[in-house]
Amino acid sequence: MSYRSIERILIAAISVIMVLWLAIPFAMALLWSLVDPSQAWSYPDLLPPKISFERWLVIWNTTSLPTAILNSYSLAPLAAILTVLMGAPTAFAFGRLDFPGKALAQLLMLLPLVMPGFVVAIFFGALLFSLGFFARYPAILFGQVILFLPYAVRILTVSFSQVRTDVVNAARDLGASRLAIFRVAYLPVLKPGIMAALLIVFIMSIEEFALAFVVGSPDFTTIPTILYSYIGYNFIRPNAAVVALILVVPNVILMLILERLLQSANPASVSGKG
């Protein structure tokens, strides 16, 4: 057998494994979410005896899932906008200015990535407690913004560094105001980066568990904390299946959009100049 055909067999095998790796778990979750509450799916049935959307309705009507969805999907856009707004000045400094200690500053920006998530969550909670701050919604929002700043700053730094100085200078020479310079020289190049940063923070905020769980406990719910309540202590499989799908499906769609955006984040294609 030649080297090429061994490689081909290997690649085929890996592909099959990867499909099983993903398809089986998701198919199981989908089936479990469709099990009709009137007829349990138990051993030795290979497939659920009766399939319906009854479970989805029951969960929607009897649990705090609607509130959790509202919380998650209102926190996420707010966190995304705030993170981008607060990260942009730092990204500008990193991307367009030179100053002593810049490498160290960029390293320190990564702190939230290397601090264990639950340590941050618990002692952020402690900090709020000692300051007498008990409003959980703004607390979680603020915590998420800080946790996700490194990602937004990283993406925007690249965007800012791609802004062409000659275009900025040309606009200035032609007497453009500061706002006009921003509009013609910066904004077109920054746009994909801004969109990508908004999306990635949005996605991470929807998925964020530690802060919402620790600071939000006991009764402030987001989609991940509800999911945790069904898979942890009280394992309720069909409910967990429904919530898992509600959590994962929109995120996958958003991630695919993100991938497109990051691919188009090319200065030449954005500014129309080589």
Add this chain to the structure above:
Amino acid sequence: MRRALTILLLLAPGLGLVIALMGSVFYLAVMQSFGLMNFAGESALSLSYWQTMLAEPRYWRALQYSTYIATTSSLLAVALAYPLALLLRKPFRGSLLLSALIKAPLLVPGLVAAFLFINVIAYHGVINELMVRTGLWDKPIRMQNDANGYGVIFLQLWKQMPFAFLLLSGAVQGLPEPVLLAARDLGAGTMARFRKIVLPLTANAMQASLILIFIGAAGDFSFQAAAGPTSKHSLATLMSNLQGEQGDWNSAAVVAVTLMALSLFGSAILALAVRGIQRLVR
């Protein structure tokens, strides 16, 4: 002077806030582990919280367990991702699809991954059903919450291997083709090229993925809570348990400081190990 002020003002809302918050979290955890800045009762410098905690077997078990999970997961994730990244270095028919499949678990939140996994390995899950029906096993095997934490390690791999793959394929795709061709012309074999060119040029990506996966796995809460052995705590679940259920902030702080120290030392050792291996094979 004015320029310095401008730069400081630019950094304040981003970097400034990050340093302020992470700094206070760190400061508060260290202080409370020594009995200072207490929420209730007197605050006085004391080593008693450390002494009590260090005398507890569950503390040592959690530390040992988290170290084990983090080390195994990071090493295995990189060991699996590295060959895949090399295999997909040059595009071939279907390579984009395959790489998308490998990266797909990145889109799945950890808790969802944990649920999907429990579902598959449950007592009457797909694997047990399949093995019993085909007659390979006589009866279903209990795999959930196994005592060795294999379930947790598997989950870490499911979730983190794609991350290592992402970092490593970036590095592998950046390998300079002329250098590889020149080495081949000069008679270097596959192994020699790997040792002298591929390994040194991808060492940074390897270090980064090992460290980030180690830190993530050492501080894991959700996989442990969902799929971990019921008889053991990870450092994160122990900390959450001490603080949440027992309201014992000081002991939780001791565990928090331990977890931060483990992350720091673990990363340092892994980073040094990569350097050492690089030097050895040169």
